[in-house]
Amino acid sequence: MTWRSGLIDRRSFMKAAGITFAAALSPQSLRALELTDAVYASGFRAADGSFGIATVSERGEIVDRVALPARAHGMAFCPSSGHVIAFARRPGTFAVAFRADRATEPAMIAAPEGRHFYGHGAFSPDGRFLYASENDFDGNRGMIGRYDAKDGFARIGEFDAQGIGTHDMTVSEDGAMLVVANGGIETHPDFGRTKLNIDRMEPSLVLLDARDGRLIQKHTLPSSLRQLSTRHLAVGDDEQMWFAGQWEGARNASPPLVGHLRRGEDIALVTLPERVTEGLANYVGAIAVNRREGIIGLTSPKGGSAVTLDAKTGAVLREERVADAAGVAPAAEGVAVSSYRGRFNDTVSHVAWDQHIIRLA
Numbered sequence: 001m002t003w004r005s006g007l008i009d010r011r012s013f014m015k016a017a018g019i020t021f022a023a024a025l026s027p028q029s030l031r032a033l034e035l036t037d038a039v040y041a042s043g044f045r046a047a048d049g050s051f052g053i054a055t056v057s058e059r060g061e062i063v064d065r066v067a068l069p070a071r072a073h074g075m076a077f078c079p080s081s082g083h084v085i086a087f088a089r090r091p092g093t094f095a096v097a098f099r100a101d102r103a104t105e106p107a108m109i110a111a112p113e114g115r116h117f118y119g120h121g122a123f124s125p126d127g128r129f130l131y132a133s134e135n136d137f138d139g140n141r142g143m144i145g146r147y148d149a150k151d152g153f154a155r156i157g158e159f160d161a162q163g164i165g166t167h168d169m170t171v172s173e174d175g176a177m178l179v180v181a182n183g184g185i186e187t188h189p190d191f192g193r194t195k196l197n198i199d200r201m202e203p204s205l206v207l208l209d210a211r212d213g214r215l216i217q218k219h220t221l222p223s224s225l226r227q228l229s230t231r232h233l234a235v236g237d238d239e240q241m242w243f244a245g246q247w248e249g250a251r252n253a254s255p256p257l258v259g260h261l262r263r264g265e266d267i268a269l270v271t272l273p274e275r276v277t278e279g280l281a282n283y284v285g286a287i288a289v290n291r292r293e294g295i296i297g298l299t300s301p302k303g304g305s306a307v308t309l310d311a312k313t314g315a316v317l318r319e320e321r322v323a324d325a326a327g328v329a330p331a332a333e334g335v336a337v338s339s340y341r342g343r344f345n346d347t348v349s350h351v352a353w354d355q356h357i358i359r360l361a
Helices: 010-024 027-035 274-279
Strands: 039-046 051-057 062-068 072-077 083-088 094-099 107-110 115-123 129-136 141-148 154-160 166-171 177-182 204-209 215-220 228-235 241-247 258-261 268-270 286-290 295-300 305-310 316-321 325-330 335-339 351-359
Touching (some): 039 072, 039 083, 062 094, 141 166, 177 228, 241 286, 286 351, 295 325, 295 335, 305 325
Parallel strands (some): 115 166
Antiparallel strands (some): 039 051, 083 094, 094 107, 115 129, 141 154, 166 177, 177 204, 204 215, 241 258, 286 295, 295 305
16 A cells, blocks of 8 residues: 655645635735645634634744634644645544635535534545544444545445444555554543543554555554553654554553554554653643655643654653644654644734644645
8 A cells, every 4th residue: 555645835825715715815925825834724712712723834924814713722734636635633523625726715614413523634535425424422433524625524334343433544655554542432412522442442453455445464563551542643754653652541641642553563652751741741632654754753731842863762852841732744844843832833913823723835
């Protein structure tokens, strides 16, 4: 299997956006877009309490905004169509689809009855399908919803995620395989975000056949790490899939929070120095890979920390204190980091960025 970067270059983004999009921008926003080396999107909460998703320059300047009915979490981007999908924060039941160039009006995608979104999803590489992590909350099982991106995002089926607490997911470059992080935590919308099975969690990492949902591989963690919720994914070179976890066990423990795997291989856990694990507060909220530089970025809002690792050795290359650190994504150099306090790299805005960033160009 090969893996896609999911990016277009900045000039291609500008060309795809077109004259109409550019004309609608303020001079300041247009200048920010012209000067940036990268373009991102992230959810935010504005000072008046409203929510939205913003297109952002690498320096953190807001280029454009799309209003959302409630708080978002993760996003998916399709380079071929320019669509961005913002998924509601669990246990939300909406996702919003819009074109990065604003060529069409935003469209709402509703979760079916008995399901809610878990906050993440991914497009097939040809842009035909959108996959979304969902919860069958009465059946207590994670599902992968399948949507037709060429037909108004009509829901056309679902696959069993082979676990519970299904959170992040991605798709192989050839579209043949889905990679799923099952956090192992049981929730039900009747109880909000309450975790119902901390003493009997079942975290796992799963590979599914994208054609029919057939199980290819399932990896569970050792019993000693049963309370490590496998939450977020990032794909590196050589078909290596990275994952990051959030520890729900004893506070004085120092478990491995990061690992990787390949198809046909078992999980390999990365042992971080104890001070780094403590700095992350046993909680990695987001993970990203900069393939060109061969580095892994981690952020922890609980620990107020951003950490960069060497993708080959797992060695810690950089540690930075970032209060309420939120999203992380590959940058022209290193990684871009946001915070709930409005920081995006070196710029502070009057918005609270949400937990994830995606790079569009």
